[in-house]
Amino acid sequence: MAETVALLEPQTEEDFRPAFLDRLRNGDEVAHLVTLIFAAAILVIAALLVTELFGSSAEARHKFGWHFFFTSKWDPVAGQFGALPFIYGTVVTSAVALLISVPLGVGAAIFLSELAPPRISDSLTFIIELLAAVPSVIYGVLAMFALVPLLRDPIQPFLNRTLGFLPIFQGPSYGVGFLAAGVILAIMVVPFVISISRESLLAVPNEQREAALAVGATRWESTWQVVVPYARLGIIGSVFLALARALGETMAVTMVIGNTPQIVKSLFATGYTIPAVIANEFTEATEDLHLSALVELGLVLFLLTIIINGFARLMVLATTRRGTTHP
Amino acid sequence: MMGTLQHSTAAGPPAPNPGATAPGRVEPKLKISRLNFFYGAFQALHHVELEIAANRITALIGPSGCGKSTFLRVLNRMHETVRGARVSGEVLLDNEDALAMDVSRLRRRVGMVFQKPNPFPKSIFDNVAYGLRVNGLKGSAHLKEAVEHSLRRAALWDEVKDKLHKSAYDLSGGQQQRLCIARGLAVDPEVLLLDEPSSALDPIATAKIEELVFHLKENCTIVIVTHNMQQAARIADDTGFFLLGKLIEFDKTETIFKNPAKKETEDYITGRFG
Numbered sequence: 001m002a003e004t005v006a007l008l009e010p011q012t013e014e015d016f017r018p019a020f021l022d023r024l025r026n027g028d029e030v031a032h033l034v035t036l037i038f039a040a041a042i043l044v045i046a047a048l049l050v051t052e053l054f055g056s057s058a059e060a061r062h063k064f065g066w067h068f069f070f071t072s073k074w075d076p077v078a079g080q081f082g083a084l085p086f087i088y089g090t091v092v093t094s095a096v097a098l099l100i101s102v103p104l105g106v107g108a109a110i111f112l113s114e115l116a117p118p119r120i121s122d123s124l125t126f127i128i129e130l131l132a133a134v135p136s137v138i139y140g141v142l143a144m145f146a147l148v149p150l151l152r153d154p155i156q157p158f159l160n161r162t163l164g165f166l167p168i169f170q171g172p173s174y175g176v177g178f179l180a181a182g183v184i185l186a187i188m189v190v191p192f193v194i195s196i197s198r199e200s201l202l203a204v205p206n207e208q209r210e211a212a213l214a215v216g217a218t219r220w221e222s223t224w225q226v227v228v229p230y231a232r233l234g235i236i237g238s239v240f241l242a243l244a245r246a247l248g249e250t251m252a253v254t255m256v257i258g259n260t261p262q263i264v265k266s267l268f269a270t271g272y273t274i275p276a277v278i279a280n281e282f283t284e285a286t287e288d289l290h291l292s293a294l295v296e297l298g299l300v301l302f303l304l305t306i307i308i309n310g311f312a313r314l315m316v317l318a319t320t321r322r323g324t325t326h327p
Numbered sequence: 328m329m330g331t332l333q334h335s336t337a338a339g340p341p342a343p344n345p346g347a348t349a350p351g352r353v354e355p356k357l358k359i360s361r362l363n364f365f366y367g368a369f370q371a372l373h374h375v376e377l378e379i380a381a382n383r384i385t386a387l388i389g390p391s392g393c394g395k396s397t398f399l400r401v402l403n404r405m406h407e408t409v410r411g412a413r414v415s416g417e418v419l420l421d422n423e424d425a426l427a428m429d430v431s432r433l434r435r436r437v438g439m440v441f442q443k444p445n446p447f448p449k450s451i452f453d454n455v456a457y458g459l460r461v462n463g464l465k466g467s468a469h470l471k472e473a474v475e476h477s478l479r480r481a482a483l484w485d486e487v488k489d490k491l492h493k494s495a496y497d498l499s500g501g502q503q504q505r506l507c508i509a510r511g512l513a514v515d516p517e518v519l520l521l522d523e524p525s526s527a528l529d530p531i532a533t534a535k536i537e538e539l540v541f542h543l544k545e546n547c548t549i550v551i552v553t554h555n556m557q558q559a560a561r562i563a564d565d566t567g568f569f570l571l572g573k574l575i576e577f578d579k580t581e582t583i584f585k586n587p588a589k590k591e592t593e594d595y596i597t598g599r600f601g
Contacts, residue, residue: 117410118410205445206408207441207443207445208445208447209408210405210408210439210441210445211441211445211446211447211507211510212447212457212461213405213408213434214403214405214434214438214439214440214441214511215434215435215438215457215458215461215462215510215511215513215514216431216432216434216435216458216461216462216514217431217457217458217461218431221461225457225461226447226457229448230447230448
């Protein structure tokens with residue numbers, strides 16, 4: 001038995017080599033393996049990220065427990081760390097950004113895909129996609145030197161005069177603060193909303209527009225009642241992408257939010273966000289607990305984005321299940 | 328002149344109902360004169376002259392790219408959605424200038440069904456109700472009644488009455504096309520244009536569509552573009568033959584198929600080209 005195997009061995013090796021080369025040439029198995037490794041790498045990176053965030057934040061997690069999420073005192077000297085003002089700042093600035101950018105972006109996308117002549121649409125789209133590639137620090141500079149003075153006077157005093165009965169438009173006008181951060185975030189994410197919404201509007205089959213027009217709908221009725229609903233999944237997708245970008249944006253926000261960990265109703269007040277505090281304090285954090293608390297903030301942000309993405313998925317699934325979307 | 332144009336305006340089709348006027352001569356539902364059509368620099372239709380009689384089925388046949396679909400789309404100005412499309416000449420709908428009237432009003436009077444079934448991603452009910460809502464019909468009782476009426480006219484009611492609120496995409500291709508016909512009928516058009524309505528369907532679904540179209544002519548003038556000559560022969564009262572953007576011949580269907588006046592028509596009918 002053993003002898004036969006030994007005898008056969010050289011031969012099998014000879015046989016195996018061309019077969020392996022064949023497989024290499026045909027590519028299927030190699031391609032399968034290589035792409036599998038690449039795909040697996042993504043999972044590994046995500047897992048490493050979670051492990052690292054979880055592991056490095058152990059000290060803060062053990063010390064503060066769930067209180068970390070519900071306390072607002074952030075005092076590195078006293079060793080007191082609460083995440084609430086940062087969560088608040090992140091959510092508020094992102095919400096302001098979406099409130100401004102979604103109507104603006106979807107409206108612009110409708111214009112570009114449905115109403116504008118193709119030449120104008122193409123050149124405008126090119127410029128808009130260029131805007132998406134501008135580094136965020138440039139937007140920060142723009143916000144500091146152009147947006148903040150404008151907000152300080154005349155925009156914030158004007159809002160205070162006209163809508164001052166709302167708590168969000170009360171208090172002194174510093175220029176920097178939640179509103180400045182929200183507006184600059186809106187400017188930064190609006191290219192994503194436009195670009196993706198426009199793509200999904202353009203993907204709506206022409207037969208849909210014609211069907212509406214053929215029963216006497218005007219062009220606007222066909223756009224608003226047929227084309228936009230048909231493209232709504234893509235539009236929702238663009239909103240969630242914009243939100244993810246707004247939540248994680250660091251540089252531009254740090255430059256104009258005022259960097260004060262406080263929870264104030266007024267949008268004119270200064271605040272702080274999770275990415276901003278991590279960027280500002282990470283290099284200066286000498287205490288282990290301080291460092292650990294910052295990492296835990298990172299974990300919070302990570303979870304926040306996961307929850308939002310999961311929610312987006314659920315929404316897409318729910319609308320598809322209802323059976324009213326295209327197959 | 329273009330040389331090949333010919334139209335049977337002199338005879339006119341016989342009156343479909345006894346109430347209609349003088350013998351041998353009925354006001355046409357649609358009167359098209361000197362119609363030229365351009366896509367940019369390309370001329371797709373050359374001096375088309377044609378009268379389409381009310382309550383009859385008019386079929387337009389011809390090889391691909393002959394301009395028959397383009398012609399059909401001019402009749403409710405669907406060509407205006409195409410950039411660079413330009414039209415000259417005259418289209419009269421009941422003696423009213425169709426090219427000048429409000430386009431929504433025209434399309435409400437002249438409905439259209441397309442080659443591929445194109446229901447909206449909405450429920451069956453909402454698909455049919457769409458045109459009614461766009462045209463300002465309100466009140467759920469009214470809507471329900473009108474939707475049922477349209478679905479009955481489109482011979483679809485019995486198949487869908489228990490699932491009106493299911494997605495239109497759950498229907499088969501033939502049912503979807505009949506749904507699109509119901510949607511077009513809901514606004515009660517005077518003319519219904521059908522652009523190869525059964526070319527994407529199997530023979531059974533096609534037969535159903537043909538039967539339905541045949542019955543529709545009682546209340547509606549039908550213009551149908553078809554690739555399928557047997558289909559034209561089966562259902563149409565009048566037939567027009569297009570070739571290279573020109574209307575070669577227009578006459579009673581029987582005459583076109585049995586005794587065409589033009590050699591081009593005969594060649595096409597007998598399958599020598601196209």
